Amino acid sequence: MDRKLVKRRDEYRWLIERTGKMHVDGLIFASESLIAEMDDMVARQVANVACLPGIVGYSYAMPDAHWGYGFCIGGVAAFDPDKGGVISAGGVGFDIACGVRTMHTGLKEKDFLPHRERIADALFRHIPAGVGSTGKIALSIPKLDEVLAGGAVWAVQQGFGTADDLRFIESGGRVAGADPSKVSDEAKKRQREEMGTLGSGNHYLEIQKVEEIYDPQTAAAFGLEEGDIKISIHCGSRGLGHQIGTDYLKKMATAAREAGIELAERELACAPLKSEVGRSYLGAMRSGINCALANRQILMHLVREVFEKEMPGAQIRLLYDVSHNTCQEEEHEIDGRLCRLFVHRKGATRAWGPGHPGLPAEYRSVGQPVLIGGTMGTASYILVGTKEAESLSLSSSCHGAGRQMSRTAATKRWHGKEIIRNLQGRGILIRSASMRGLAEEAPGAYKDVSEVVEVSDKAGLARKVAKLVPLVCIKG
Amino acid sequence: MWEHFAHQADIGIRGIGATLEEAFAEAAYALMAVMCNPQKVRPLEPVSVSVQMDDRELLLAEWLNQILYEADTRKMFFSRFEVKISGDTLSGVLWGERMDPVRHEAAVEAKAATYQMLKVAFEDGRWIAQCVVDV
Numbered sequence: 001m002d003r004k005l006v007k008r009r010d011e012y013r014w015l016i017e018r019t020g021k022m023h024v025d026g027l028i029f030a031s032e033s034l035i036a037e038m039d040d041m042v043a044r045q046v047a048n049v050a051c052l053p054g055i056v057g058y059s060y061a062m063p064d065a066h067w068g069y070g071f072c073i074g075g076v077a078a079f080d081p082d083k084g085g086v087i088s089a090g091g092v093g094f095d096i097a098c099g100v101r102t103m104h105t106g107l108k109e110k111d112f113l114p115h116r117e118r119i120a121d122a123l124f125r126h127i128p129a130g131v132g133s134t135g136k137i138a139l140s141i142p143k144l145d146e147v148l149a150g151g152a153v154w155a156v157q158q159g160f161g162t163a164d165d166l167r168f169i170e171s172g173g174r175v176a177g178a179d180p181s182k183v184s185d186e187a188k189k190r191q192r193e194e195m196g197t198l199g200s201g202n203h204y205l206e207i208q209k210v211e212e213i214y215d216p217q218t219a220a221a222f223g224l225e226e227g228d229i230k231i232s233i234h235c236g237s238r239g240l241g242h243q244i245g246t247d248y249l250k251k252m253a254t255a256a257r258e259a260g261i262e263l264a265e266r267e268l269a270c271a272p273l274k275s276e277v278g279r280s281y282l283g284a285m286r287s288g289i290n291c292a293l294a295n296r297q298i299l300m301h302l303v304r305e306v307f308e309k310e311m312p313g314a315q316i317r318l319l320y321d322v323s324h325n326t327c328q329e330e331e332h333e334i335d336g337r338l339c340r341l342f343v344h345r346k347g348a349t350r351a352w353g354p355g356h357p358g359l360p361a362e363y364r365s366v367g368q369p370v371l372i373g374g375t376m377g378t379a380s381y382i383l384v385g386t387k388e389a390e391s392l393s394l395s396s397s398c399h400g401a402g403r404q405m406s407r408t409a410a411t412k413r414w415h416g417k418e419i420i421r422n423l424q425g426r427g428i429l430i431r432s433a434s435m436r437g438l439a440e441e442a443p444g445a446y447k448d449v450s451e452v453v454e455v456s457d458k459a460g461l462a463r464k465v466a467k468l469v470p471l472v473c474i475k476g
Numbered sequence: 477m478w479e480h481f482a483h484q485a486d487i488g489i490r491g492i493g494a495t496l497e498e499a500f501a502e503a504a505y506a507l508m509a510v511m512c513n514p515q516k517v518r519p520l521e522p523v524s525v526s527v528q529m530d531d532r533e534l535l536l537a538e539w540l541n542q543i544l545y546e547a548d549t550r551k552m553f554f555s556r557f558e559v560k561i562s563g564d565t566l567s568g569v570l571w572g573e574r575m576d577p578v579r580h581e582a583a584v585e586a587k588a589a590t591y592q593m594l595k596v597a598f599e600d601g602r603w604i605a606q607c608v609v610d611v
Contacts, residue, residue: 067483070591070592073485093610131582131585132575186549190548190549200582200584201584201585245587246541246544249590250538266594267592269591403485404484407486407584408481408482408487409482433582434577434582435581437582437583
């Protein structure tokens, strides 16, 4: 990034001062090296978001920020409905409530390793992944409406998991205010056969080993010990979410024009929160969140089925499930006043600090688990939310490793089979439906997630608790 | 003629043609080439679509998103595209077959054709139709 675009505020914060039509300053969390690598477009997109009506606080970018659509990936922005604040479909993204779910297995590395090949094959057979894959259940549109209203709570009622799972999902597994009638029939038709599917691209299911503990007290509260085997799923709201994004981007382009909102780029399309389109999108987007929560709950159930058959001693329990593409209604203190705000996090994870009433009792004294996905060749991290992040970033943190190389360049440089061989040599088993997909997702195409996590920790957005390394990775 | 262009997180698609229709058809082929190898997709079954938009660039996004919708709901890949544009309306026929991830060398799902770098223009004596696809 051109250093003239930002002004250093302290070691990990870079300010984009308010100019022209910006209502607030921009604030990027990054180290010297991360800011150097960031595209100029990140600064431009942060500034563009700062121009949207009703934005409060700052227009933020997390340490893993990169060039996105309208909002940068890693962008966080809060809007006050009482100040003409808006909601933006582009500020949530096309994969509504894409997120990470991490599970305990009750197994240690030594128990698991002898069975690794068999479990990898069984998971790959049992979990639908890749382009065009369909789930094991097909739903009618009225049934799908129940999913959209009920989220993971619906899934548990259908027998996919236990009531105890729900306590460890953000919002208890179901966000309130979902309105399936605001979701188009096209979006619902795309989802009829896609419940319980993993998807493709950067989505994955991994069996991981806890390699290092940084904060023993919090790790104990989260149930993490060195050598533990955990399972993480990264995926979202599938075809339904993509179609909601597409539908409302179009509607908001018109709504913004009618509301007289000037947009620096089309993907910033938005609608006032207190407007018909704004309210409709909220109802549809929350339906998308519930769809994603139900989807990850069903996937967890499929994982349980595999382990019950292949390793009956395993105890699959949920550690936490958190989304990183959302807009949520939250209370935050702005200029000494408690405000009800709509916080967009696009490629950013909510990170509640200790004492937050929304946390399950087991975690309340330490804070929220913040689940950061890596690539199939590197590491994932579990962090914990901090009290200071509330004032630093509206309780937001990074979400994962951003890309540093385009898909086109990655396929020219790597081949799927070669990646499988290399990773196998390092003790990581890959099962994938697509060799080209694997090449596009080569670990080298991503930034080093460790630096992003380190900066999030040092900036106080969330503190490092544990590092997890992959042993098996199922890719779409 | 079509091509992919680099975008940090995702992938750009560009259709190039002597006419607007040809550029739109080539952009559709480029979109399919994000998801699979369209050379392996036989144009066996036609699917008719019609989209409407008063802005030519938004019409391109609408056309591409309609193709993604048809691909996702029918579980089909397409390899031949007929395009007619009259005023604000595009009528098209997509020719393809049911997805076979192995034979079609499936790569990745495209979530949406975005408005990022969305452009329809007549430049240097040819039409180009392009945008970034979210994958």
